[in-house]
């Protein structure tokens with residue numbers, strides 16, 4: 001994590017963007033566009049409708065086709081006119097929501113603030129990096145490529161439950177089907193082709209309660225949980241030690257929260273543990289959870305425990321995988337100068353690729369290191385690089401095919 005040098009703010013007074021004029025008739029500077037996006041509070045649970053409306057008006061003014069989905073939480077698909085007749089083309093993709101602002105901001109999180117720090121120009125603001133900065137880059141790239149088939153898909157609730165991507169996958173597949181999606185999460189230009197699935201699970205041990213003075217006639221669920229915890233640890237270690245190309249291992253399993261018992265003089269009847277499970281593409285969470293259930297049951301029996309166990313899925317998001325030999329990866333590598341990689345975090349690709357089977361890659365400017373924390377920023381160089389990458393990609397025509405099937 002990169003800490004802010006406060007002295008830099010003193011020697012380089014921040015620039016305020018509060019008075020940015022909305023919708024000027026000329027192409028705006030990228031930082032002005034970003035300042036507008038950041039000014040809308042779209043942190044989790046806040047509707048994206050105002051920001052989506054703002055972007056929809058920008059797109060309509062430029063003559064783009066605009067499709068709007070949802071109500072107070074709104075997702076958008078914006079297409080150039082040539083895209084309406086194209087058989088295949090690139091769809092740039094970002095999310096409009098941000099995580100909530102945490103304590104510790106040195107500036108107003110909703111007012112983009114420019115400062116020179118460590119010899120680089122940075123723009124501080126909530127979502128500046130994740131991912132309103134990349135969205136601003138995409139808007140500028142689309143604006144510069146109005147005569148080629150191209151699209152911009154914008155989702156909401158990516159940070160919580162992928163609600164926007166789910167809504168688009170359920171209602172807009174006819175529009176999304178021709179697209180190869182480039183999702184602009186921060187990868188520093190590396191081309192993400194895969195990430196793990198993510199599952200939250202719950203495990204409940206049920207024993208028999210009673211007066212603490214007579215353990216012989218009861219079954220303390222806490223002892224049962226002690227056995228089962230070892231089972232979770234062993235399973236996680238085995239997953240982590242299983243080699244899997246491009247990933248640190250086949251997966252990991254983390255016991256996150258354990259709750260149980262209600263009084264010191266009562267034998268604990270029930271203990272619940274929740275945790276997460278991350279699995280590389282090709283591994284099924286249900287298989288691992290079934291293995292946990294079966295193994296834990298056996299461990300309890302071997303320990304002479306009469307406790308019962310139940311494992312269930314709380315929520316689950318699929319993995320994402322596009323072949324590392326996909327031709328677009330090689331092309332993107334020549335643009336960004338970076339290599340292909342797997343990703344340590346989930347993205348909307350879980351829904352668009354993992355569920356809806358659309359081809360997708362993840363590639364954006366900037367670093368994950370500054371996201372989801374106070375004083376989030378994107379550098380001026382990052383904004384310029386991102387805009388240049390997306391602009392070149394769209395202008396190249398790579399991934400485009402007209403209705404006759406010609407590339």
Ligand SMILES: [Zn+2]
Pocket residue numbers: 095130131158185
């Ligand atoms: Zn993001």
